[in-house]
Amino acid sequence: MIPAVVICDDSNLARKQMARSLPESWQSNIQFAAHGAEALQLLKSHAVDLLFLDLNMPVLDGYQVLSALKEMQSSVKVIVVSGDVQPEAFERVMQLGATDFVKKPVDNKKIAALLDTVAADRKAAPAKAEVTTKQLSKSIEVDAELRDVFQELTNVAMGQAGDLLARLLNVFVKLPIPNVNLIEVSELHMALASVEDESSTSAVCQGFIGGGVSGEALLILTDSSFKDIAKLMNYHGKLTHQVELELLMDIANILIGSVLKGLAEQLDMGFSQGHPVVLGQHAAVSELIKANSGRWRKTLAIEISYGIENYNIMCDLLLLFTEDSVKTLKHKVEFLLED
Incomplete structure (x- = not known):
């Protein structure tokens, strides 16, 4: 019998990719959820055999869904599919009852092997389910479908960067849902949702092309x-202006390099990186942006806000693509949107 499947991910692209990795004969019995609350509602109203679950989502994230299922003593098998590949993320989901963990982008061979394991225990299928996909709200800043693609590509890339940072510092990195918008430079400071304007900040910028x-x-x-970053990097001396600059550069090299590498791999292209430039230290973010506004015009901005659990560390990584690059990027990702 055909198993009943729910694919839960806030990205339409990720839901499509996951569905394509499943057998053709299963397609009639797949339902979709755009966040954890929708997935739980489907599980309560339908007999479901298998749930493919993303971790970073609005409303209810994957961890909250797993906790709810554990409390409900649900028998549904859950395979987590996420770009967050930190060792602690794996440990947490397995402790919460996940059957397995698959990193994004999904490996069809890995999925096939998992399905062989799950098949032996699957339940009889319910009546044919109607496939329901929650459409993302239309954005006036950027085409909704393209926005979804960029968001999912960034989700995978930032997960790789977070994993590198987590292993280096032996911490758990809190990963956000990336924000994607086409904005004017005058609006750039407003795109930095997690950085309060009154906060004192330091910033570095690095160009890329390819x-x-x-x-x-x-x-x-x-x-x-800086204080907690120095502690995690085993620096116990005085935090001078130069030391803070070195710490800023270290974090920038890790996050910028790995995120660009992750995006390049998914887009099948390479990026050359320029020399990093310090935009300023110990200033409000609005002042840093204003002082460097000549560098940017209208831009496709992708914001990633990283935090580290149990530490007072918060940084924003903003990828600013030129207006001319959007057409090329759209062409590069069109194949991902094909049905």
């Missing part, structure tokens, strides 16, 4: 983060 795409990566770190 395959008809160019832009700059802007990393902004709140000054209150």
Whole structure:
């Protein structure tokens, strides 16, 4: 019998990719959820055999769904599919009852092997279910479908960067849902949702180019983060201006390099990175942006806000693609949207 499947992910692209990795004969019995609350509602109203679950989602994230299922003593088998590949993320979901963990982008061979294992225990299928996909709200800043693609590509890339940072510092990195918008430079400071304007910040910028795409990566770190960053990097001396600059550069190299590498791999292209430039230290984010506004015009901005659990560390990574790059990027990802 055909198993009943729910694919839960806030990205339409990720839901499509996951569905394509399943057998053709299963397609009639797949339902979709755009966040954890929708998935739980489907599980309560339908007999479901298998749940493919993302971790970073609005409303209810994957951890909250797993906790709810554990409390409900649900028998549904859950396979977590996430770009967050930190060792602690794996440990947490397995402790919460997940059957397995698959990293994004999904490996069809890995999925096939998992399905062989699950098949032996699957239940009889319910009546044919209607496939329901929650459409993302239309954005006036950027085409909704393209926005979804960029969000999912960034989700995978930032997970790789978070994993590198987590292993280096032996911490758990809190990963956000990336924000994607087409904005004017005058609105740039408003795109930095997690950095309060009154906070003292330091920032570094690094240009990148490749395959008809160019832009700059802007990393902004709140000054209150330096003390804990120094502690995690085993630096116990005085936090001088020069030491803070070195710490800022270290974090920028890790996050900018790995995120760009993750995006390049998914887009099948390479990025060359320029020399990092310090935009300023110990200033409000609005002042840093204003002082460097000549560097940017209208831009496709992708914001990633990193935090570290149990530490007062918060930084924003903003990828600023030139207006001319958007057309090239759209062409590069069109194949991902094909049905």
